[in-house]
Amino acid sequence: MSSVLSKNHKQGEVLCFGELLLRLSPDEEGRWLNNNSLPFFIGGAELNVATALSLWDIPCKYFTALPQNNLSAEIVRHLNKKNIDISSILYQGNRIGIYFLTKGKDLKNDALIYDRANSAFADLKPGMINWDEIFEGITWFHFSAICPAISQQAADVCLEVLKAASAKNITISVDLNYRSKLWQYGKKPSSIMPQLVQYCDVVMGNIWAAEFMLDIPVLGDIHETGQKSTYLKEALSTSKQITRLYTKCKAVANTFRFDTDNLISYYTSLYTEGDFYNSYEYKTNKIVCKVGSGDCFMAGLIYGLYHNHQPQELLDFATAAAFQKLFINSDATTQTVEDINKAIKYE
Template structure:
């Protein structure tokens, strides 16, 4: 395992923090209107992480905010059935956030619409939650860049819980997932994220997200190179600059997924303890859904570190888990540890 992250995580649980969303998925042809039916998925980036960890037998807790009503009771019952501890959920506000993902004939034409204004989570304010209680029994705290993208108020809530978690010595991870349709409140992502990332021990994303979120530029014109060696070299450079700028950070992970020439290519890299690791590469002719793949990778990182695996083992597990998620329609993975391990061993 990474020496910088070495601690007994098994003394506590992993708490995933973020907004629970209902995903509605109409088809692009409008058949859902004739059928009078919409597919509904319970999701949210951080919930996807919590679901994967629970499936893989890591003690998994989830914090979100929901209105106190019958629908919320049904949703929380569904989440709890996955073995996730929902006792930290905060009840208040009037609605659950939604997003619509219209399924195109190919994944490039999927259409995303958010409907999460004035949701219970978006209406959280600093001081509303007792973080000491929420963080009790927690050894790892995870959040994503989607949360502070909602509003300055939500970003302030994030800062408060990060400060509380850091003060308690809890390991903190962040997924720098960028959502261009968010960040609509007058702040650039790096204006907010550079303050929050100061508290993070593990940072996951990709070199382009880091450029957008943290202002650490991708050096040179590599966007169209298509050369794995160049991308990995840039991942190492970016990782070193992250650790220099944010000294609390102990590990940086970068994922690479490319769609081209009729194939999906997927691989990843990890920088930990001054050493750089790259994963085996996976490819496929077609996939089912990109939703939740990055969340699954993040869960794989946490799983590896939590179980004291080496950096290379951790990276291989996270990469294989994320690749397998591309073939599932659900938001969260349903692949077991055994299935993921078999993927690593078989290279497919």
């Protein structure tokens, strides 16, 4: 697995690129109205990754755009306390993006409402950033498919930064997280994401995200059997196609989380260097928060690859980290490496 990182003789900072968001979390029963209290969390997929990596002692820088005001200043001080390098944050624009997500719900259906139009990040344009300065000391760049889903302009910025990172031989990872409510500017994900994924060394997502974003079809009705072996077979097929179509890609990870009869099952897979690995299948009937579990898995992948851990070892760590995140009431994990290692289960 070391071949993924062999381009970098010495590991530097990981740069996570994306929009910082405030998540407001009303309960379904309307108690927030009676109590005049609306719980909020600081998040955003890429910030969740940065928070986990910094907690796990990997030097991490975060790039986003924020308005120059007292609210931003307080948030930045909060991030600084988490040992996240915030030196590259761009201050511009008028607002921070917000989204509403009903407590305990998934990022889909009517439980999710976005309010992020014309945010400081959404107003970024190509040519605004000196990426040579931003990439000083960076050996890993991470972004997600949420950024190019915002607008064509945001997608153009993503392409610009990926070209700059690739030119500097920086390892690049992407999370193919699909948000249907964001892709509203007349372009399908499959017309945008392939030109971005071509720059990526590590691709994380699931077989359905690969279908939506990369036009790699899921064959047949694989839900018919509901068998782990069937899903993993499809993950292997999808992973092989991704590495064939995107020759820079050296590792493909897939996550599977199913909610059936109040029982949640979670497992993952990793394809790299021609070998296929899968994790223990975790199960629970009680969770606290579904937000950020995938981000935690992504952070676990980066953590393992950064340290050149063996494929099965890093997959086991990332999977346990993601599963344990389901029991934490925040957008990012609060568990240490030691906590996660104690939680790992094996087949």
